[in-house]
Amino acid sequence: MRPQSTQYGLPLILEDLSGQVNKPTAYTDLYDRLRVTCTPSSSSKDLLQLAFKLGSNGRPGADAVIDIPLKKFDGATISYAGGAVPIPVDAYLRKVKGLSSRSPCRRFTASDSHSYTWSLVQSNPKDKSTLAWTCTQSDSAAVVAEYTVNDSNVTGSTSAAVLTVEEHCSGIVLELLTTLTLVRHIAANKL
Numbered sequence: 001m002r003p004q005s006t007q008y009g010l011p012l013i014l015e016d017l018s019g020q021v022n023k024p025t026a027y028t029d030l031y032d033r034l035r036v037t038c039t040p041s042s043s044s045k046d047l048l049q050l051a052f053k054l055g056s057n058g059r060p061g062a063d064a065v066i067d068i069p070l071k072k073f074d075g076a077t078i079s080y081a082g083g084a085v086p087i088p089v090d091a092y093l094r095k096v097k098g099l100s101s102r103s104p105c106r107r108f109t110a111s112d113s114h115s116y117t118w119s120l121v122q123s124n125p126k127d128k129s130t131l132a133w134t135c136t137q138s139d140s141a142a143v144v145a146e147y148t149v150n151d152s153n154v155t156g157s158t159s160a161a162v163l164t165v166e167e168h169c170s171g172i173v174l175e176l177l178t179t180l181t182l183v184r185h186i187a188a189n190k191l
Contacts, residue, residue, distance in 0.1 A: 008033070012165040012173060019149060019161035021184040022048060027163060027177060034170075036177055046070050052178060064178050073191045078178055080111075093182055104187035107138060108179050110172045116144065118183045133183065135176060144169045145176050147184075 012034055018025035027036045035055045040048060048070055051062035067086065068076045077086035078093075096105045096117060107117045115138035122131055135145035143166075150160045163180065165173050185191075 007167060009167065011167050012163075012170055014163040014165065014173075016147075016161035016163060021181060021188050022050065034173065036174065038177070038181065050181060052174060054174060064174050066178060066182065068185065073186070073189070076182075078182070080174070089182060093179055104183050106179070106183050106186070108175070110175045112172055115139065116176075116179075118179060120183070120187060133180060135180070145180075147180055 008031070010031065013030040014027035014034065014036070015030065016025055016027055022040060024040060025038050027034075027038070029035065037053045039051050039053075041051055046069060048066075048068040050066040050068075052064040052066075054063045061081070063081045064078065065086075066076070066078050066089075068089075074090065076089040078089055079086040093106045093108045096103065096107050105117060105119045107115055109115050116135050117138050118133055118135050120131065121134055131149045133147040134143050136142060137144050145163065145165045147163045148161065163177070165176055169176065
């Protein structure tokens with residue numbers, strides 16, 4: 001699932017072109033090293049299906065797919081290219097113990113065998129439009145990814161939403177994007 005092999009010493013800086021969860025978007029690296037598209041394609045009005053594709057890798061189909069039943073979040077699944085069967089989201093992206101059951105913070109184990117936690121942080125409590133999600137590696141507490149949204153500064157064709165991924169985690173960027181999409185969906189729908 002490695003999108004690149006060349007190391008530049010720079011994090012991936014992916015602009016989220018729409019900035020909206022569950023809407024068509026593309027994440028494009030500032031230095032053109034990576035592009036990931038996310039396309040909603042529901043097969044019915046009861047199911048939201050999000051398909052993720054890494055660049056133009058020549059493979060037909062999606063590299064990851066999230067299926068979310070619209071009436072109830074239970075039953076949501078995620079699958080990655082090469083995976084045998086879809087994984088239930090509640091088994092893959094688990095609630096963090098010790099936090100409120102309504103907390104959007106979630107933990108997952110990536111294909112690199114490390115555990116990661118997405119947490120919602122409001123950078124300025126007085127300014128509700130500025131939000132940030134941080135992803136930390138659970139065993140070291142090091143921040144490996146951060147997604148920031150600043151609705152108050154949106155101008156022109158930019159969404160003012162950016163995902164920054166530390167370069168050493170570029171091999172799990174698809175997992176970071178899919179889990180980020182899920183935690184944002186959970187927070188937006190108060191699940």
